[in-house]
Amino acid sequence: MAQRLPVLLVIALALAACARLPAPPTPTATPGPVATVTGAATSAPATAPAVAPGVSSAGEGVALITGTFSITNDFIFVYFPESPVALVDLTGFVQRDAEWPIPVEGQTLGYLTIDREALTGSFRLQLPARPEGVLSDVDNDNAQEPGVQVFAVAWWPNLTGDPFAAGDDRSKGWPNYLASTLTDAENNDEVIGGKLVVWSPDANQAFPTGFGPDGKLFTADDPAAPLPAGYTVIDLDQEPFAVSRNVTEELTLYEPRDAAIKDLSALSFSAAFDELVARLRKEYAFNGIPGKEPDWDALVAELRPRIVQAETDRDETAFYLALQDFVLAFPDGHVGLNGGQIGAALFQEATAGGYGFAIRELSDGSFLVVYVLADGPAARAGMQVGATLSAFNGQPIGAAVAAIQPPLNFSTEHSRRYQQARYLLRTRPDERAEVTFTNPGGQPQTATLTAIEERQSFAFTSVLRGSDPNALPVEFRILDSGVGYIALNSNYDDLFLLVRLFERALRTFEANALPGIIIDLRQNTGGAPLGLASYLTDQTIVIGQDEAYSELTGRFEPDGPPDDIEPSESQYRFATIAVLVGPGCSSACELEAYAFSQVPGVEVVGSYPTNGIFAEVSRGQYELPAGFGAQFSARRTVLPDGSLLIEGKGVVPTVRVPITAEGLLSGEDVELQVAETLILEQE
Numbered sequence: 001m002a003q004r005l006p007v008l009l010v011i012a013l014a015l016a017a018c019a020r021l022p023a024p025p026t027p028t029a030t031p032g033p034v035a036t037v038t039g040a041a042t043s044a045p046a047t048a049p050a051v052a053p054g055v056s057s058a059g060e061g062v063a064l065i066t067g068t069f070s071i072t073n074d075f076i077f078v079y080f081p082e083s084p085v086a087l088v089d090l091t092g093f094v095q096r097d098a099e100w101p102i103p104v105e106g107q108t109l110g111y112l113t114i115d116r117e118a119l120t121g122s123f124r125l126q127l128p129a130r131p132e133g134v135l136s137d138v139d140n141d142n143a144q145e146p147g148v149q150v151f152a153v154a155w156w157p158n159l160t161g162d163p164f165a166a167g168d169d170r171s172k173g174w175p176n177y178l179a180s181t182l183t184d185a186e187n188n189d190e191v192i193g194g195k196l197v198v199w200s201p202d203a204n205q206a207f208p209t210g211f212g213p214d215g216k217l218f219t220a221d222d223p224a225a226p227l228p229a230g231y232t233v234i235d236l237d238q239e240p241f242a243v244s245r246n247v248t249e250e251l252t253l254y255e256p257r258d259a260a261i262k263d264l265s266a267l268s269f270s271a272a273f274d275e276l277v278a279r280l281r282k283e284y285a286f287n288g289i290p291g292k293e294p295d296w297d298a299l300v301a302e303l304r305p306r307i308v309q310a311e312t313d314r315d316e317t318a319f320y321l322a323l324q325d326f327v328l329a330f331p332d333g334h335v336g337l338n339g340g341q342i343g344a345a346l347f348q349e350a351t352a353g354g355y356g357f358a359i360r361e362l363s364d365g366s367f368l369v370v371y372v373l374a375d376g377p378a379a380r381a382g383m384q385v386g387a388t389l390s391a392f393n394g395q396p397i398g399a400a401v402a403a404i405q406p407p408l409n410f411s412t413e414h415s416r417r418y419q420q421a422r423y424l425l426r427t428r429p430d431e432r433a434e435v436t437f438t439n440p441g442g443q444p445q446t447a448t449l450t451a452i453e454e455r456q457s458f459a460f461t462s463v464l465r466g467s468d469p470n471a472l473p474v475e476f477r478i479l480d481s482g483v484g485y486i487a488l489n490s491n492y493d494d495l496f497l498l499v500r501l502f503e504r505a506l507r508t509f510e511a512n513a514l515p516g517i518i519i520d521l522r523q524n525t526g527g528a529p530l531g532l533a534s535y536l537t538d539q540t541i542v543i544g545q546d547e548a549y550s551e552l553t554g555r556f557e558p559d560g561p562p563d564d565i566e567p568s569e570s571q572y573r574f575a576t577i578a579v580l581v582g583p584g585c586s587s588a589c590e591l592e593a594y595a596f597s598q599v600p601g602v603e604v605v606g607s608y609p610t611n612g613i614f615a616e617v618s619r620g621q622y623e624l625p626a627g628f629g630a631q632f633s634a635r636r637t638v639l640p641d642g643s644l645l646i647e648g649k650g651v652v653p654t655v656r657v658p659i660t661a662e663g664l665l666s667g668e669d670v671e672l673q674v675a676e677t678l679i680l681e682q683e
Contacts, residue, residue, distance in 0.1 A: 061230030139206035333613035353451035412612035463584035492527030516576030516679035526587030531565035609650030
């Protein structure tokens, strides 16, 4: 399941998980030669007169690494609740090879403790007497020598198997999240600071003492000086590099700047708004995409005076309402505003009332009453389940639905339309509405309903109705028909647990020689994309190319190599596989759906496509004044033809299940029945 995938989270204002080792972006310019290439450099004399600056030749060198870290985002506690740190071989960076597989021999684990409340951690890592990393000759003296082993200390989560990155959990490249080195996301993830741990087999090896004229480490222009045998800590933030050989050394692990939450909370309302807009004008993921980029000038002209007035009046509610209008201008389901208690209270007030009934739009465009609250306004007016609603407040029902503006962001018309039908019937208590409906076998009738405080009708048509927030991330069973059923409930959970449960389901189904399996993704709001389809094919699944804004070029550039999902070492085969989708499958769930759809023979079954929202949001987290927070898409993924992956269209069913009155009123899971029949007919 080794992969390079963007990390996504839907609507929650918390950072999504980061891939273990994000690969460096595709270079926009040819990098300088790496250190193994001969060239003009400061050579270490054959009889070295001194060790590198600051090194004491006394003692045996470093034996123990301790240290701390602090973060702004707590996703690691959700996705990887039990993780070590590791001494990680940096040969991938020395060679500038983002595809270099980090060997198990180049990983030494250490103990990590975390404080979830303080968002801090500490670690302790005992260095091995003789490490088994790769030796690299980095001294540029034009002589072939054994070289040194170069390491960083990094947070080291894993998804499968033992704690090491191996097999299906293998990693490539070099670490750039919570590592002892600082990397430049705008420049191929070049190491630009922090500390290295270097081991030398003897006193005849040398190491760079600076970045050289090109500003890059391990290139031919680096000055160099000898190192003593054993371990040395190199501080890259000093010029020349400072070195230390204390028995115990303390290192800090760094959260990358681009992954940290952008904290604008200390600014005034207007200053925070100005800074937010300035950043988004450059960094918003869908800038330059027709139909996706907002009209920035018009938005600022409309909303900034309201922001300034809210600041003058010290009115946090007015500030929230202006921000809400700003956020709703983005046709992007990943964009959202957390208004804290103010936002929650306003939403509750605006939607607390209902008329005691709920509707669903059928495939033929009519609207069916699917729920009537006992003794509610609609019931007292004689409305029955199965009635057809034809008009609302004097408008044809289709036009009335289309006029509704839910307080949500959408990337697709099918998701918007679904929610418009729900929010048509939400209002404040005591508001009145005139409805025209026809009961089964009856004649059209018009009634005036007065809203009461009730939410049962609203909940009845939720795309997440019936889901259990306390359920395991993966549940599975064998249906009475003998078909295997897996519910992938969430990608926002303990990922190690999630992967093991999913593979256990596949292993169980294969052992029982089932005719086929159903993978249900209909109620999964996202989290970390895992590429679980890797268990079902021996072919690499091509995902697309990530793109992010570059400060260096002022435009969107490829961010890392193209994303793909490599086959897992464990493979499972089934005669027929059906994947259930719907608008309740969002973000990372949609990547799973897309990957499953690329497995030969898989059928995607549903009445609707998935939600159609796909972007990385880890770089788009903002803290704002008044305790508000916002999330914006920060990285997009494009297919080889240049179109967006998933965003704006979703994963479309190959087997479309019509929405009919018979199906909605049957009380049965019609989509599941269609998938089950599809499998059984293939026997």
